[in-house]
Amino acid sequence: MKAYVIGEGSGLEALTLVERDVPKPGPGEILVRMKANSINYRDLLTIKNAGARGITDQRIPNSDGAGIVEALGEGVTHYQAGDRVVGCFFQDWVSGPITEKTMMSALGGPIDGVLAEYVVLKEQGVLPIPESLSFEQAATLPCAAVTAWNCLIEKGEANAGDIALLLGTGGVSIFAQQIAKFCGIQTIVTSSSDEKLERVKKLGASTLINYRDQPDWENAVLEATNGKGVDVVIEVGGAGTLAKSVEAVRIGGTVSLVGVLTGGTIDPTSIMRKSVKLQGIYVGPQDMFAKLIRAIDYNELNPVIEETVAFDNAKDAYRLMESGQHFGKIVIAFS
Structure with missing residues (x-):
């Protein structure tokens, strides 16, 4: 599969497209084929200043993504192959107050993010996408x-x-x-x-x-x-x-x-x-995200997307973010 990682170099040149094996989901995990990412200012800073932010080499960036469930790990009961899901910013923050442990489960920072064709996420770290939202729209939600x-x-x-x-x-x-x-x-x-x-x-x-x-x-x-x-x-x-x-x-x-x-x-x-x-x-837990999705679906909110960039041209999305000319969200779409 194709994946972007933060490699050698400075600035956006550190973002490198590589080939990796498709990961396998473990117990309580699901394999998601990504259909869309959206980017946040945090993602831009992570790529440009990975060392200063304590990010290890070859980290996959981006916290926000949506896609289709491809495979299930042992014990997964809430999802099945073919389901449309959106990832949660924190993989281990289900409810309650934030803790040091939950902070260490932030996608695209302490752990690999979602700028890859296939991503393994925790069953508790995703939510269903309502029919009212496209993959691109759903991908704008987890952080902002x-x-x-x-x-x-x-x-x-x-x-x-x-x-x-x-x-x-x-x-x-x-x-x-x-x-x-x-x-x-x-x-x-x-x-x-x-x-x-x-x-x-x-x-x-x-x-x-x-x-x-x-x-x-x-x-x-x-x-x-x-x-x-x-x-x-x-x-x-x-x-x-x-x-x-x-x-x-x-x-x-x-x-x-x-x-x-x-x-x-x-x-x-x-x-x-x-x-x-x-x-x-600092964002919020899964149960808060679920409440928001219900409100968005009920009120027919359409996320504002300034531009959609192809996965192979992902750097262009970050350049637009860096320019400050965008209004609302910037999306990276997978073919």
């Missing part, structure tokens, strides 16, 4: 969609009528916009692109802020909320935005930090003065 749901609904505890601030128009933010729409949550969205703001407006965004035109965008958020601030912030903006997010959230509100994009130096005074809940979000 679950993260958005966790930030907004689970840990964010946002309800209908609340206001959420979404930074940018990448995968997490766009899924958060779509989830907010069917949950009755108002949104304020920031971007440096008027064209992207117009696109997110069509998805139901309530207020749009171009942060290049309004560099003090936290003041624009306060103005849009009559000085109160938003209930929840999904903070994916990058170094230097966290302090602004704290200023933009209401007293007693929540700021959810996503991935490795947040950073910068911050004075904790405003966090304490406003009793802000500041929390890190």
